[in-house]
Amino acid sequence: MKHSTQMFAESDLNNRNRRYEQLFKTLFLLMTLLLIIPVLVILGTLIVKGSGSLSIEFLFTEPTNGMTEGGIFPALLGTVWLVSVALLISVPLGVAAAIYLSEYAPDNWYTRIINLAIINLAGVPSIVHALFGVGAFVIFFGFGTSILAASLTLAIMTLPVVIVSTRESLQAVPHAFREACWNMGATRWQTIRKVVLPNAVSGILTGVILEVSRTTGETAPIMFTGAAFFLPYLPQGIFDQTMAxxxxxxxxxxxxxxxxESLPYGVALVLIGIVLLMNTLSIAFRMHLRSKKKW
Amino acid sequence: MATTKATEQLDFDRYNQEWYIDKLVQGVVFLAGISAIVFVLGIFIFVTMEGIGFLFKDFSLSQFLLSPWWEPTDDDKPTYGILALIAGTASVTGLAMVVAIPFSLGAAIYIGEFATGKTRETLKVLVELLAAIPSVVWGFIGLSIMNPLIIDLFDVPVGLTVLNAGIILGLMAAPIMTSIAEDALKAVPDRYREAAEALGATRWQVIFKTILPAAKNGLLGAVLLGVGRGFGETMAVLMATGHAINIPDSIFDSVRALTTTIAAELGETAVGSPHYEALFTIGIFLFLITFIINLSADLIVRGIRNQ
Amino acid sequence: MVSQTEKPPKFSVKDLTIRYGTTPALSGVSLEVEENEIFGIIGPANAGKTSFLKVLNRMDTMTEGMSYEGEIEFNGINTRKLRNLYALRSRIGVVFPLPVGLPLSIYDNVAFSPRLRGINEKKRLDQIVEQSLTRAALWDEVKDRLDSLGSLLSGGQQQRLTIARALSQDPDILFLDEFSIAVDPVTTMRIEDVLVELKQEMTIILVTNLVQQARRLTRRTAFFLSGECVEVGETEAMFAGDVKDSRTSDYIEGRFG
Incomplete structure (x- = not known):
C-alpha cells in the first residue's frame, strides 16, 4: 500500500514537471516564432507592394523624371562596381590574414592584439568607417569621392567577415593532416598549399559569398566616399563616382x-532579393559541403 | 660514411628554395595579419585628425557632453552639445534591447536546447537570413510599414519615433544575439546536462538551474554585442526616428541619434569647418564607446572559454 | 652504453629534457640508437614517449610551447642549430598512433614526399608508389582504386597507407608510435613482419604500449615512466629479469600500467 502511494505521488510530480516543461517549450517556441514571423510578414508586404514595379525594364533602364520614374540600372551597375572592387581588395587581404592567424601565428601578445583588432574592426559603427574613408581615402590619399575610395572603405569594413570565415574553414581541416605533412619534411607553406587550402577553399568561397551580401547592403560607408544620390552618366573607372x-x-x-509608392518598394525588393539570394546560396553551398565528407 | 655525413650536414644546414618561399609567404601573410591593427589605428588616427581642430578651438568637454543643444548652424553662436543625441541613441538602443533580449534568449534556448533535427536546422537558417537584411531595408520598413502602423494603432500624429526605431533595431539585433547566445549555450559541456538529468531534474530545471548560470558570461557577451550594434546602427535609425533633436519623454517622441547626425549633416558641411570637425569628434566618441563595448564583450566571452 | 658496431649511432641523445611551457614532459634521458636495429620504447601513457620522438625529428619547432635541453645527434650531426629542419624531417619516416590518410588520392598520399623532394617524373613516381604500397602490404587491396581518397580507407588500411607514405620518403630511420592501436591483430602481425624485413635497410624506433610486441621485435628497449627514462637494456635480458630497476620488471610483468 505504501509502495503504491509513493508511486502515485511520483507520477503526479512527473506529470506536473512534464506540464511545466511543455509550457516552457511552447513559450520559447513562441518567442522564436515571434522573432521570425513579423519579418516574414514584412517581407511579404515588400513583395506584394514591390513586385508591381519589377520588370526587366526596371532593372535595365535609367531613372527618369527626377527619379520618380524609370529603372535602377545605374544603381545596380554601381553596386556591382563597388562590390567587385571591394572584394578584389578584401578577399586576398582577408584570406592572407586568416592564413597567418590559423597557420603561422604563435600564441602570443601580438596575435592577441591582431584578434582584438579584428573584433574591433567588425564592431566600429559603419558611419565611423565612413568618416575614416573620407579622412583617409577621399582627402588624405586624394582619391576624391570615387569608387576606389568607397570600395576601400567597404573592403576594410567587411575584412573581418572574410578573415573570420576563412580562418574557420582553415581550422576545420584537422591538425593531424598538417602534422603528417610536416613529419614528411613539408614546409608550412607546402602543407597549406597542398593539403589545407584545397580542403578549405569551398568554405572560404562560402564566406566570400556572404561578404558579397554584406557589402551589397552597406549604405553609410559609401554615402560620402563615392556613392552619389543621382548621376546622369555611368561610371567609367574606379576614379568615377557612382550610384549604388x-x-x-x-x-x-x-x-x-x-x-x-511602388518605386521604393521595388528598389527594396531588388536589394533584399540580391542579399537573400547570396545568403541562401552560401547556406546551400555550406550544407552541400557538409554532406560531402572527405574524412 | 664520412662523405654521407658531410652531404647530410650540408643539406640540413642549407636553405633551399622551399625554405625561402615559406619564409616569404610567412612575411606576406604576417603583413596581412597586422593590417587589421593598422586599419583600427588608421581609423582612430584619421578620424581624430579630421576632428582635432575642433578639440583645440571652441571645444568644451562639459558643453559637448552635457548641453542638449546641437545647433551647429546657428549663425550667432553655434553650440555643439550631444546630450540630446546621446539620449536619442540610448533610448532607441535601450528599447531595442528590451525587445531583443527576451526574444533572442528565448529563441536561443529553443533552438539550442529543445529543437532537434530539421526544425533546428530550419530555424538556424531563418535566423541567419534575418541577420542578413541590410540596415537600409530595415530603415525603409520603419519608414513605410511601421510608421503608418504606429500612427493607426496608437492614434499618434507621428510614427517615426523611439518606438519605431527601437522595434526595428531590436529585430535587427535579435538574430545576431540569438546566434551568439546559442553558441554560449552550446559551449556548456554536455556532462552538466547529463549530471543534472541523472539527479532527476527535468529539462526546464536543467536549463534554468544549470545551463543558463553556466552560460551567463556568453549570454552577457551576446547582449553587449547587441548594444554595440544598436549604438553604431546608422541607416535604420536615420530613417525610423524622425530625426528631431530631443531628449525623449516617451517612446512616442521623435529623437535623433549620434550616428544619424553624422550621416545627415556631413554632406552639407564644408571640409575643415567647425561643424565638419564637430561631426568627426562625434565619430571619435562613437569609436571609443564601441571600442570599450567590444573589448568588454570579448573579455567576458573569452573568460568562459578559459574556464 | 658502448656502441657495438663501428658506425656512429643513428641517434645519440644526451641529458635530454623536454618541456611544454615550463612543465617538463621528460627529463634526463641519455641513450643511443644504433644503425639497423629496432629500438623499442615501452611505458604507460604519459611517460613522454611521443614527446621523445617529436624532438628527435625536431617537431618541437612546430609545436606551441615545446622546447628541449640537452644534445641530440643524428648520424653524428647535432640537430639543435640546423637551419633546414625540413630536410632533416624528410629523412625520418613517422607513423602515428592514429592513422592519418591525407585527404588526397591514395596515389597522391604516397607520392607526396617524393614530390617534395622534386621527383615529378610519372614513371618514377609510379614505381615509388607501387613499391611503397607493396612493402606496406597494401598494394593488392588498393591497386585498382589509387584515385580514391586515402582519408576514407578503413583504419587498418589507413595505417598501412601511413606506413607506405613513410617508406616513400626513403627514410634513414622509421618512427612507429603505437601503430597497432587502431589496427586489428591480423594487420598488426602483417606489419610486424614488414618491420623485420625493413630492419635490413633502415633503423626503426618502435614506441609501443604492448610489451610483448617490444619483445618480439626489438633488440634493445628503453623503459619510460612518468617523464623519466628508467632504464635502457637488451630486450631479451630485460624480459629474462635482468633489470636495474624493479619498476621495469613490475611493468614488464604487468603489475601496473
Whole structure:
C-alpha cells in the first residue's frame, strides 16, 4: 500500500514537471516564432507592394523624371562596381590574414592584439568607417569621392567577415593532416598549399559569398566616399563616382518628393532579393559541403 | 660514411628554395595579419585628425557632453552639445534591447536546447537570413510599414519615433544575439546536462538551474554585442526616428541619434569647418564607446572559454 | 652504453629534457640508437614517449610551447642549430598512433614526399608508389582504386597507407608510435613482419604500449615512466629479469600500467 502511494505521488510530480516543461517549450517556441514571423510578414508586404514595379525594364533602364520614374540600372551597375572592387581588395587581404592567424601565428601578445583588432574592426559603427574613408581615402590619399575610395572603405569594413570565415574553414581541416605533412619534411607553406587550402577553399568561397551580401547592403560607408544620390552618366573607372542600389533606396524613400509608392518598394525588393539570394546560396553551398565528407 | 655525413650536414644546414618561399609567404601573410591593427589605428588616427581642430578651438568637454543643444548652424553662436543625441541613441538602443533580449534568449534556448533535427536546422537558417537584411531595408520598413502602423494603432500624429526605431533595431539585433547566445549555450559541456538529468531534474530545471548560470558570461557577451550594434546602427535609425533633436519623454517622441547626425549633416558641411570637425569628434566618441563595448564583450566571452 | 658496431649511432641523445611551457614532459634521458636495429620504447601513457620522438625529428619547432635541453645527434650531426629542419624531417619516416590518410588520392598520399623532394617524373613516381604500397602490404587491396581518397580507407588500411607514405620518403630511420592501436591483430602481425624485413635497410624506433610486441621485435628497449627514462637494456635480458630497476620488471610483468 505504501509502495503504491509513493508511486502515485511520483507520477503526479512527473506529470506536473512534464506540464511545466511543455509550457516552457511552447513559450520559447513562441518567442522564436515571434522573432521570425513579423519579418516574414514584412517581407511579404515588400513583395506584394514591390513586385508591381519589377520588370526587366526596371532593372535595365535609367531613372527618369527626377527619379520618380524609370529603372535602377545605374544603381545596380554601381553596386556591382563597388562590390567587385571591394572584394578584389578584401578577399586576398582577408584570406592572407586568416592564413597567418590559423597557420603561422604563435600564441602570443601580438596575435592577441591582431584578434582584438579584428573584433574591433567588425564592431566600429559603419558611419565611423565612413568618416575614416573620407579622412583617409577621399582627402588624405586624394582619391576624391570615387569608387576606389568607397570600395576601400567597404573592403576594410567587411575584412573581418572574410578573415573570420576563412580562418574557420582553415581550422576545420584537422591538425593531424598538417602534422603528417610536416613529419614528411613539408614546409608550412607546402602543407597549406597542398593539403589545407584545397580542403578549405569551398568554405572560404562560402564566406566570400556572404561578404558579397554584406557589402551589397552597406549604405553609410559609401554615402560620402563615392556613392552619389543621382548621376546622369555611368561610371567609367574606379576614379568615377557612382550610384549604388542601397543608397538609391534611401534616396527614393526619403529625399525625392512625389515618388509613387511602388518605386521604393521595388528598389527594396531588388536589394533584399540580391542579399537573400547570396545568403541562401552560401547556406546551400555550406550544407552541400557538409554532406560531402572527405574524412 | 664520412662523405654521407658531410652531404647530410650540408643539406640540413642549407636553405633551399622551399625554405625561402615559406619564409616569404610567412612575411606576406604576417603583413596581412597586422593590417587589421593598422586599419583600427588608421581609423582612430584619421578620424581624430579630421576632428582635432575642433578639440583645440571652441571645444568644451562639459558643453559637448552635457548641453542638449546641437545647433551647429546657428549663425550667432553655434553650440555643439550631444546630450540630446546621446539620449536619442540610448533610448532607441535601450528599447531595442528590451525587445531583443527576451526574444533572442528565448529563441536561443529553443533552438539550442529543445529543437532537434530539421526544425533546428530550419530555424538556424531563418535566423541567419534575418541577420542578413541590410540596415537600409530595415530603415525603409520603419519608414513605410511601421510608421503608418504606429500612427493607426496608437492614434499618434507621428510614427517615426523611439518606438519605431527601437522595434526595428531590436529585430535587427535579435538574430545576431540569438546566434551568439546559442553558441554560449552550446559551449556548456554536455556532462552538466547529463549530471543534472541523472539527479532527476527535468529539462526546464536543467536549463534554468544549470545551463543558463553556466552560460551567463556568453549570454552577457551576446547582449553587449547587441548594444554595440544598436549604438553604431546608422541607416535604420536615420530613417525610423524622425530625426528631431530631443531628449525623449516617451517612446512616442521623435529623437535623433549620434550616428544619424553624422550621416545627415556631413554632406552639407564644408571640409575643415567647425561643424565638419564637430561631426568627426562625434565619430571619435562613437569609436571609443564601441571600442570599450567590444573589448568588454570579448573579455567576458573569452573568460568562459578559459574556464 | 658502448656502441657495438663501428658506425656512429643513428641517434645519440644526451641529458635530454623536454618541456611544454615550463612543465617538463621528460627529463634526463641519455641513450643511443644504433644503425639497423629496432629500438623499442615501452611505458604507460604519459611517460613522454611521443614527446621523445617529436624532438628527435625536431617537431618541437612546430609545436606551441615545446622546447628541449640537452644534445641530440643524428648520424653524428647535432640537430639543435640546423637551419633546414625540413630536410632533416624528410629523412625520418613517422607513423602515428592514429592513422592519418591525407585527404588526397591514395596515389597522391604516397607520392607526396617524393614530390617534395622534386621527383615529378610519372614513371618514377609510379614505381615509388607501387613499391611503397607493396612493402606496406597494401598494394593488392588498393591497386585498382589509387584515385580514391586515402582519408576514407578503413583504419587498418589507413595505417598501412601511413606506413607506405613513410617508406616513400626513403627514410634513414622509421618512427612507429603505437601503430597497432587502431589496427586489428591480423594487420598488426602483417606489419610486424614488414618491420623485420625493413630492419635490413633502415633503423626503426618502435614506441609501443604492448610489451610483448617490444619483445618480439626489438633488440634493445628503453623503459619510460612518468617523464623519466628508467632504464635502457637488451630486450631479451630485460624480459629474462635482468633489470636495474624493479619498476621495469613490475611493468614488464604487468603489475601496473
Amino acid at each position: 542600389l542601397s543608397l538609391h533606396l534611401f534616396v527614393v524613400a526619403t529625399q525625392v518628393p512625389n515618388v509613387p
